Amino acid sequence: MKILMVSIPSLHFFRWTSQLQDSGHEVYWFDITGMSEKSERLNWVSQKVSWKLKWNYPGRLFVKKKFPKVYQFLQHFNEYKTSSVFEEYLNEIEPDVVHSFALYLSCTPIISVMEKKSNQKWIYSSWGSDLFYFQNDEKYLKDIKRVLPRVNYLFTDCKRDYEIAKEHGFSGDFLGVFPGGGGFDLAHMEQYKLPNEQRKTILIKGFQGRSGRAISVLKGIECLKKELIDYNIVVFGADDEVFNYVKYSVLKDWFNFQIKGKMSHQEVIQLMGQSKIYIGNSNSDGIPNTLLEAICMEIFPIQSNPGGATEEIINHHINGMLIEDCENVYEIKKIILEAISFLPTANYDKRKLLPELDSAYLQEKVQKIYTNLIA
Structure with missing residues (x-):
């Protein structure tokens, strides 16, 4: 053929x-x-x-x-x-x-x-x-x-x-x-996964531009300094708009906050292997590949839900959390707090989706x- x-x-x-x-x-x-x-x-x-x-x-x-x-x-x-x-x-x-x-x-x-x-x-x-x-x-x-x-x-x-x-x-x-x-090469990704108890990173996708809404997430965490003190907060793939926002934000003075620009795919996967929570936020998408990679790396996902697409794979408060209004800073802040409280008692099969994502x-x-x- x-x-x-x-x-x-x-x-x-x-x-x-x-x-x-x-x-x-x-x-x-x-x-x-x-x-x-x-x-x-x-x-x-x-x-x-x-x-x-x-x-x-x-x-x-x-x-x-x-x-x-x-x-x-x-x-x-x-x-x-x-x-x-x-x-x-x-x-x-x-x-x-x-x-x-x-x-x-x-x-x-x-x-x-x-x-x-x-x-x-x-x-x-x-x-x-x-x-x-x-x-x-x-x-x-x-x-x-x-x-x-x-x-x-x-x-x-x-x-x-x-x-x-x-x-x-x-x-x-x-x-x-x-x-x-x-699909994803799950066997290759396995080598980068730290045990859950060793993971201390909250990973945030740093896209803004036409559809990304990373800045709404950053605004949501700015007033959670005390609650997030035990986590490393890493923004990856940040564009110029996000870098400029952070430059004038209180986040730039946080000892546990990092912002990174463009990274190789391999570097992102390695970073995911150290992460406990992944946050992706946009006003439009299908099922983001980065979200699927986060699931493959067994990170607890928080993801926007434009048009109901993300709810096809994430059950709210079960295997992740959904942001229904990507611009609502209060909602995002509330969801992050809920996720931190939820994680220690979470009891769900992280690997349920993995076989269907295997390359x-x-x-x-x-x-x-x-x-x-x-x-």
């Missing part, structure tokens, strides 16, 4: 595609950005990359950085059209199925081609905010309503998004709910799904 993947070069995409290695399928990747180099991680995949520029002229990056408007004008003449290059590659490969990851990134740019090739089977994987957030924007909703009726098959990372997809025109076959990046288990399921598409 020939499978043509269409995606940006992201960790989630690489991890998902790795599930097909040694499956017997021929796998191709069309890098929708057209700007990346070949991925060594996917060296077994045929890759269409670095196709975007007609001429990579000297000083291009300097012009892009210093004169962005001039750069945009020049690129209008210096870039190949995505749909044209994709159509040429599609005709060359003649795949059994095309698989696009993220609607506005990898479906919308090729929809004109896929409408023309109406008999070409097409899978769409919904990621995070793909449908839940962007359905509220008129421009994106127009794209959503154009793409979904054409799509034949759908993967989502939560049940919520399957319902949203049906509302906006999807009538094809639902292939199931899977983590956006596939080997999910890889077998995913390979069967692809195979059955042409059975």
Whole structure:
């Protein structure tokens, strides 16, 4: 079977595609950005990359950085059209199925081609905010309503998004709910887990920006200095907005508070292995991969619940806690206090979800799904 993947070069995409290695399928990747180099991680995949520029002229990056408007004008003449290059590659490969990851990134740019090739089977994987957030924007909703009726098959990372997809025109076959990046190597992660009694860290995801709401969490803990004195509080993956907030916050003077910027995936997993509580807060997401990794590392999770997605895997006050209003500092503070009180008496099976998140288990399921598409 020939499978043509269409995606940006992201960790989630690489991890998902790795599930097909040694499956017997021929796998191709069309890098929708057209700007990346070949991925060594996917060296077994045929890759269409670095196709975007007609001429990579000297000083291009300097012009892009210093004169962005001039750069945009020049690129209008210096870039190949995505749909044209994709159509040429599609005709060359003649795949059994095309698989696009993220609607506005990898479906919308090729929809004109896929409408023309109406008999070409097409899978769409919904990621995070793909449908839940962007359905509220008129421009994106127009794209959503154009793409979904054409799509034949759908993967989502939560049940919520399957319902949203049906509302906006999807009538094809639902292939199931899977983590956006596939499963997790539980055996590898095991080595980084400290015994529960040795864990003293509260780990906070530091995203703000469009959908992250880390600052609401920080505001919630500012008045809990006494209650959190025995914990190390670590913010990871913090963006500039969060760093700037902390700079003028009382938190900067706490001896047990740390803020870290971008970290490697391996560093995050190691940090999780030392953590007792994980907090992720946003106004839009599906089932966050970081949350699933926290569950794999047996951390007690506190997570926002946009559109009811997170409650699909977290039972409030049983295997974690849900933030219903990501902006409500009082609610967040109250939940953190409840979690600290709850942990010593918690009696739940931390490993209940783990078998269903294991990479080997999910890889077998995913390979069967692809195979059955042409059975």
